[in-house]
Amino acid sequence: MPLARAIEATRRYGANLALDGVTLDIPEGGVVGMLGPNGAGKSTLISLLVGLRRPTSGRVELFGGDPRDPACRREIGVTPQETGLPSTLRVHECVAFVAAHYADPVPTGDLLDRFGLADLARRQTGGLSGGEKRRLAVALAFVGRPRLVFLDEPTTGLDVRARRALWDTIRDFGRAHTVVLTSHYLEEIEALADRVVVLGQGRVLADDTVASIRGMVGIHRVSLTAPDLPDLPNVVGLERVDGRTSLFTADADQLVRDLVHAGVPFHGLQVQPTTLEEAFLTLTGR
Known part of the structure; x- marks a missing residue:
């Protein structure tokens, strides 16, 4: 049985459809990365899986039960996008306070060392x-030795060096825990995840290995104005808007050469990488 799962889960906020029939299993072991642009539904899905919200339709499970049941939440750790910390507590006091809620917490000193916080232990x-x-x-998400950890945009606000240091720590902890993390950074997901779930417009657009996802997102948009276009190789999608044609391809340079070789009269050529959402909407034909 998976540690957590969503089954045709939909979530609405008034007229806004945040999740649209998402089905997803989180098995035990490894790091699952949820990748997608802002507003894709990543945080909403996590909020359902940890019991902060309930689905409008469909269902979610945590350790086989209802995520809103406190007994089902005892073995999870969570870092939301925004965390309020008591400003007058010292760092070691904050860790000790959270640790007091668990029967076998990670020792405070060990946890602070692992996350590079030992020198800050006495700072408020x-x-x-x-x-x-x-x-x-x-770090607080790992205090209770959880079986399943949810990290929502864990490196928000960090500079490059601090982000990579935190990646190393998460990667180490991921060997002994199941970790679900969200990010809109492809590089971050590549560095940490064994499996990648791509979300866009509240839907699962892809669910595969890092290598497969990396290949799928290497799509470019070649946009131009032309009276007519012949059939061209290596074009995976086409879009026409306001007199301009956009061709989606994995090899933009070769496509431009093919256009020239075919004698196509065109102007206003632009080559741009697609967004993740565009790439997967194109590849899945949705």
């Missing part, structure tokens, strides 16, 4: 930088 959380607060928020 109100005096930490944004990046330091984020590292502490992620």
Whole structure:
């Protein structure tokens, strides 16, 4: 049985459809990356899986039960996108407070060492930088030795060096835990995830290995104005808007050469990488 699952889960906020019939299993072991642009439904899906919200239709399960049941939430750890920390508590006090809720927590000193926070142990959380607060928020998700950890945009606000340091720590913890993390950074998902779920407009657009996803998102949009176009090789999608034609291809340079070789009169040529959502909507024909 999967640790968590969504079955045809839909979530509406008034007229806004945030999730549209999502079905997803989270098996035990490894790191599952949820990738997609802002507004794709990543945070909403996590909020359902951890019991903060209920689906409008469909259902979600956590360890085989209802995520809103406190007994089902005892073995999860969560870092939401925004975390409020008591500003007057010192870092070690904050960790100790959370650890007191668990029968066998990770020792405070060990946890602070693993997340590079040992030198900040006696600092009040109100005096930490944004990046330091984020590292502490992620560390707190692992205090109780959870079976399943949800990290929602864990590196938000971190500079490049701090982000990569946190990647190393998450990767280490991922060997002993099941981790679900969301990000709109393809590089971050590539660095951490064993499996990638791509969300767009509230739907699952792809669910595959990192290597497969990397190949699928290498799509470019070649946009131009031309009176007519012949059939061209290596074109995976086509779109016409306001007199301009956009061709979707994995090899933009070759496509331009094919256009010239075919003698197609065109102007206003633009070559752009597609967004993740465009790439997967094109590839899935949706």
